[in-house]
Amino acid sequence: METKKLTTIQIQAKGPVVSVTLFRPDRLNALDVTMIGELIETLRQANSDPSVRVIILTGDGERSFCSGADLTQEQLGKPGEYEQHLREYYHPLLRAITGSPKPFIASLNGAVVGAGIGLALACDYIIAVPEVQFHMAFARIGLVPDTGVMSFVTNHIGRQRAFDWAATAGAMSAQEALKNGMINEIVERENLVMSSRTKAAVYAKMPKAALGFIKQMSHAAVNHTLDEMLVIERNLQERAAAEPDHMEGVRAFLEKRNPEFS
Numbered sequence: 001m002e003t004k005k006l007t008t009i010q011i012q013a014k015g016p017v018v019s020v021t022l023f024r025p026d027r028l029n030a031l032d033v034t035m036i037g038e039l040i041e042t043l044r045q046a047n048s049d050p051s052v053r054v055i056i057l058t059g060d061g062e063r064s065f066c067s068g069a070d071l072t073q074e075q076l077g078k079p080g081e082y083e084q085h086l087r088e089y090y091h092p093l094l095r096a097i098t099g100s101p102k103p104f105i106a107s108l109n110g111a112v113v114g115a116g117i118g119l120a121l122a123c124d125y126i127i128a129v130p131e132v133q134f135h136m137a138f139a140r141i142g143l144v145p146d147t148g149v150m151s152f153v154t155n156h157i158g159r160q161r162a163f164d165w166a167a168t169a170g171a172m173s174a175q176e177a178l179k180n181g182m183i184n185e186i187v188e189r190e191n192l193v194m195s196s197r198t199k200a201a202v203y204a205k206m207p208k209a210a211l212g213f214i215k216q217m218s219h220a221a222v223n224h225t226l227d228e229m230l231v232i233e234r235n236l237q238e239r240a241a242a243e244p245d246h247m248e249g250v251r252a253f254l255e256k257r258n259p260e261f262s
C-alpha cells in the first residue's frame with residue numbers, strides 16, 4: 001500500500017482503490033481552504049487516473065468524519081465573501097465527487113456536520129459506524145445549508161421533514177439515516193475499513209464504463225421526468241454497448257464462466 005500525507009489529508013492507494021482521509025485531528029477534520037484545495041486536486045487526479053476504479057472518503061479518528069467548515073476566526077469568511085467561497089471551494093469539491101465517473105464510498109467514522117453532510121451524501125455508497133450523528137448545524141450559526149445539503153436531504157426525507165431538520169439545527173442518528181434511505185449500511189467500528197474495502201473491491205471488478213454511466217443516471221433520475229430519462233438511457237446504453245466489457249459479459253454468460261472485464 002502506498003501512503004502519502006499532505007498538509008490536511010492522507011491518501012492511500014492500494015490496487016484500484018484510493019482512500020482519502022480528512023486529517024485535521026485538532027479541529028475534528030473541519031474544512032479549511034487548504035483541505036478543500038488538497039481534496040479537489042487529489043480527487044481530480046484520481047478521477048482522471050485510469051488505474052483508479054473506486055475512491056473511499058473517510059475521516060481521521062473516532063469522533064468526527066468532518067465537523068463542517070472551520071469556524072475559527074482566521075478561517076471563517078467575511079460577509080461579502082461567502083458566495084465566492086462556495087463557488088471557488090465548496091462547489092468544485094462537491095462536483096469532483098458527483099461529476100466523477102467513478103464510484104465514491106463514504107466511510108463514516110464519526111460525526112458528520114454541516115458541509116460534511118454534503119460531502120457524505122454526494123458519495124454513491126455510504127457506510128457508517130453506529131455512533132455516527134448527522135448534525136444539521138448551519139442554522140445554529142445563523143447560516144443556511146450549503147454544499148448541496150438541502151437538495152440531497154429533501155430528496156431523501158421530503159420537504160417538510162428537511163425544512164424542520166434544517167430550521168431546528170437538529171441531529172439525526174445513523175439508525176434514523178439508514179431508515180430514511182440516506183445511508184446504505186451500519187457496521188461496527190472494527191469492521192468499517194474492511195467493509196468499505198470489500199464494497200470497493202466489488203465495484204472495482206464491475207465494468208468501468210457502465211458503472212460511470214449508472215452513476216450519471218442515478219444523479220439524473222433525481223430531477224428528470226421519465227420521458228427525459230428514456231432519452232438519457234438511450235444515449236448511455238449506446239455508449240455502454242460500444243465498450244468491450246459488454247460483449248465480454250455476454251460471452252461469459254453463454255460460456256457459463258465469470259466475466260473478465262477490462
Ligand code: T3D
Nearest residue numbers: 026027028030067068069070071072085111113114115137
Ligand atoms: O465558508 C463558508 O461558506 C461557510 C460554510 C459553512 C458550512 C458549515 O459547515 S456550517 C457548520 C460548521 N460546523 C459546526 O458548527 C460544527 C462545530 N462542531 C461541533 O458541533 C462539535 O465540535 C462536534 C459535534 C463536531 C463534536 O463535538 P465534541 O463534543 O466531540 O467535540 P468538541 O469538544 O466540540 O470539539 C473538539 C475540538 O474541535 C474543539 O477544540 P478545542 O476546544 O479542543 O481546542 C473544537 O473547537 C474543535 N472543532 C470542532 N469543530 C470545529 C472545530 N474547530 C473549528 N471548526 C469546527 N467546525
